[in-house]
Amino acid sequence: MPDLSDIKHKLGLGDEGLAGLGHNIITAPIEELVKWARRRSLMPATFGLACCAIEMMATGTAHYDMARYGMETFRASPRQADLMIVAGRVSQKMAPVLRQIYDQMMEPKWVISMGVCASSGGMFNNYAIVQGVDQVVPVDIYAPGCPPGPETLLHAILALHEKIRTGELTQRRDVTGRGAEIELGPEYAPDAQPEPVVIRTGGLYE
Amino acid sequence: MSEPTASLEETPETVELSEELNNNAEQLHGVPVTDSRGQLVLHPSAGSYHDLIELLVEEGYDVCIDLCGADYLGNGTRVLPASVEPERFELIVNLLDVRTPRRLRIRVQVPESEPMVATISGIHPGAEAMEREASDMFGLCFEGHPDPTPILLPDGWEGHPLRKDFAIGSIPVQFKAVEGR
Amino acid sequence: MTTLDHLRNRDAVLRMSEVEAEERAAVVDPDDERMIINMGPQHPSTHGVLRVTMELEGETVLRSKPIIGYLHTGMEKTAEDLTFLQGPTNVTRMDYASPLFNELTFSLAVEALMEIELPDRATWIRMLMCELNRMSSHLLFLATNGMDLGAVGMMIYGWREREEILRFFEKVTGLRMNHNYIRPGGVAADLPDGWRDDVRSILKILPERLDQFDVLMTGQPIWRERTQGVGVITTEEALALGATGPILRSTGFAWDLRRAMPYLAYDQVEFDIVVGTYGDTFDRYAIRLNEIRESMRIVEQCLDLMPEGPYRTQDRKVTPPPRARIDESMEALIHHFKIFTEGFKVPPGEVYTAVESPRGELGCYLVSDGGAKPQRMHIRAPSFVNLQTLPHMMYGGLLADAIAVISSIDPIMGEVDR
Numbered sequence: 001m002p003d004l005s006d007i008k009h010k011l012g013l014g015d016e017g018l019a020g021l022g023h024n025i026i027t028a029p030i031e032e033l034v035k036w037a038r039r040r041s042l043m044p045a046t047f048g049l050a051c052c053a054i055e056m057m058a059t060g061t062a063h064y065d066m067a068r069y070g071m072e073t074f075r076a077s078p079r080q081a082d083l084m085i086v087a088g089r090v091s092q093k094m095a096p097v098l099r100q101i102y103d104q105m106m107e108p109k110w111v112i113s114m115g116v117c118a119s120s121g122g123m124f125n126n127y128a129i130v131q132g133v134d135q136v137v138p139v140d141i142y143a144p145g146c147p148p149g150p151e152t153l154l155h156a157i158l159a160l161h162e163k164i165r166t167g168e169l170t171q172r173r174d175v176t177g178r179g180a181e182i183e184l185g186p187e188y189a190p191d192a193q194p195e196p197v198v199i200r201t202g203g204l205y206e
Numbered sequence: 207m208s209e210p211t212a213s214l215e216e217t218p219e220t221v222e223l224s225e226e227l228n229n230n231a232e233q234l235h236g237v238p239v240t241d242s243r244g245q246l247v248l249h250p251s252a253g254s255y256h257d258l259i260e261l262l263v264e265e266g267y268d269v270c271i272d273l274c275g276a277d278y279l280g281n282g283t284r285v286l287p288a289s290v291e292p293e294r295f296e297l298i299v300n301l302l303d304v305r306t307p308r309r310l311r312i313r314v315q316v317p318e319s320e321p322m323v324a325t326i327s328g329i330h331p332g333a334e335a336m337e338r339e340a341s342d343m344f345g346l347c348f349e350g351h352p353d354p355t356p357i358l359l360p361d362g363w364e365g366h367p368l369r370k371d372f373a374i375g376s377i378p379v380q381f382k383a384v385e386g387r
Numbered sequence: 388m389t390t391l392d393h394l395r396n397r398d399a400v401l402r403m404s405e406v407e408a409e410e411r412a413a414v415v416d417p418d419d420e421r422m423i424i425n426m427g428p429q430h431p432s433t434h435g436v437l438r439v440t441m442e443l444e445g446e447t448v449l450r451s452k453p454i455i456g457y458l459h460t461g462m463e464k465t466a467e468d469l470t471f472l473q474g475p476t477n478v479t480r481m482d483y484a485s486p487l488f489n490e491l492t493f494s495l496a497v498e499a500l501m502e503i504e505l506p507d508r509a510t511w512i513r514m515l516m517c518e519l520n521r522m523s524s525h526l527l528f529l530a531t532n533g534m535d536l537g538a539v540g541m542m543i544y545g546w547r548e549r550e551e552i553l554r555f556f557e558k559v560t561g562l563r564m565n566h567n568y569i570r571p572g573g574v575a576a577d578l579p580d581g582w583r584d585d586v587r588s589i590l591k592i593l594p595e596r597l598d599q600f601d602v603l604m605t606g607q608p609i610w611r612e613r614t615q616g617v618g619v620i621t622t623e624e625a626l627a628l629g630a631t632g633p634i635l636r637s638t639g640f641a642w643d644l645r646r647a648m649p650y651l652a653y654d655q656v657e658f659d660i661v662v663g664t665y666g667d668t669f670d671r672y673a674i675r676l677n678e679i680r681e682s683m684r685i686v687e688q689c690l691d692l693m694p695e696g697p698y699r700t701q702d703r704k705v706t707p708p709p710r711a712r713i714d715e716s717m718e719a720l721i722h723h724f725k726i727f728t729e730g731f732k733v734p735p736g737e738v739y740t741a742v743e744s745p746r747g748e749l750g751c752y753l754v755s756d757g758g759a760k761p762q763r764m765h766i767r768a769p770s771f772v773n774l775q776t777l778p779h780m781m782y783g784g785l786l787a788d789a790i791a792v793i794s795s796i797d798p799i800m801g802e803v804d805r
Contacts, residue, residue: 051483127374278762284756309739328391331394
């Protein structure tokens, strides 16, 4: 593979790829226009799983009204969506489905992790729930709450709008968010089980 | 079909339980019976459980409201009649008679060495999904079940989560680093 | 032919594993018009993560099977790790459309095990909040049912009314959903001042809004065509499958635990049981719409009959002391500490309590070994059992009717999968 680094540097690409291109008087407004269009018409994919889905629906209806941000059309097909609001707890059985739906979405796409169960496993720190949906998909905004009220979700959406407005168009994200990168000791190995329960004396088992 | 004991009065709304109903001597349909906070509990053996359910349907308990398992590994504190041998697993069936109306509970001791009982989905089709859940969660086998596939757990899951020797699976909570932005 | 034979012979349940279904689907036989398709778990018309595999012949649904487990949270395992006071936080997230009912059935089970008496005001507050929750849950049903069947505006209308009730819940419990308000021993806090005015304002606006729903849906020919005669089930089938709630009542059988086995103070208020005739989707919709009206009647009676007194039991071993007392009394501080760290101990025993949730009989089987945490907690979820009627209701109908049927069962996957 020929060494292209010096050519890249001369063209102004560097390590940031296209983002390193300096904008001129013509391309800068176009970028602003594209980012404006993207953030003002985000189309969420329906990914309501549990209780947070109810609050997500409440955000979409008349009282809190996501339609003023152009987002009331929840697209059932992930091909037509560009925002996935993971609303609810993701179980082990659902995690591959979540990844599949995420992969079916077209770039550019964003993920809001709504609620504590999606952000970190929430109160369900057990065998059944994925401890944070960023183990599976890269997350842009985390919205805490159990469930987050519609105001919190709207705040998360507006934060995402800010992120789109100030962000670079062509920055690529890691394939997964890699989660919390917790190093688990050997006692958390899949086949490691805790000490057997000591049978109490005096019980019916005696 | 044996007659219920004379001390058991049944009014149209509730089942009145007499004070003489003690834990050891009373029998109903040939199985020991106890009283738990005013609720009637029968304790058949794993072999006679299916026939008892059929008998109770004729008695009027035609709705199987709930079927679940329980794991008593290492835990001796439970109320059982003296004639009933405690085992590790229990199968609990709650029945409902909508005409009277009244409720009844059945607890079957299921040994760990042979966790198999007959299915009652032939008598109560509604028990089919409940039995699948009990077999997923505890590893109980229901002989003759029409669809013994996992219901709640993913395919290929090893272990039975509600057993006491299955760890809850919690991981240490750490705070995720937020990149400066 | 008995009901059981009828259910068996109809062969409505697609009993094969997912692997077999995929293999069957992969084999393409040009003469065979039947195909097995998969709907869900992510789909706009399923209520939560329900997956249904259907065997279709053209547009007609023959056999089907609901596949669940996509929201399995291990709540029954988590319950063995939480004290009895923390229990309601866990169970409240099962049926998240009517969370107060989960808390109620768990609290009633704990109180039955402990054999403690509650003050009247606690009972009546619970009844008031539960009936309001029934109203908000049925409004959610009307909204999602309408949207599934095409009346998309119903989504906006249903939530508009629901917001009024949720605002009252936020005022009383602090949260819009998953309140953790009904706890063993009573309720978490007293009703705030002026609650009667808030409830009256809800009761004032609802009747005309419900009439608007009648205009939009009940009398409308398209709605009737889509729901009448769709998803029919008979009483015997429903009882054999264990279905309760609006599904059983739609068949004409007037079974409501509030009337048959009263709990709380339901024997002191007047209300009617709404019953259908044909056991179809329209009946279930109409039952839920009218149950809102019946719940409004109960709430109005609660306004007048609400007794004064403490809102939770005074037994200090169970109920935390008032916060002000902690500064004054050492004993209060110790009680507070013990209750919130170790938890109160419940005498050994087992009990099954049931309440009538908007979906059917919601039961809690609770076993205590004398400690501060349950030995076993099992929630008998109505949607889990009601979903078994799905194949029998969908049999012989069209694919579009399948959506109507799923919607009319009103499953909440949180309690199905637990």
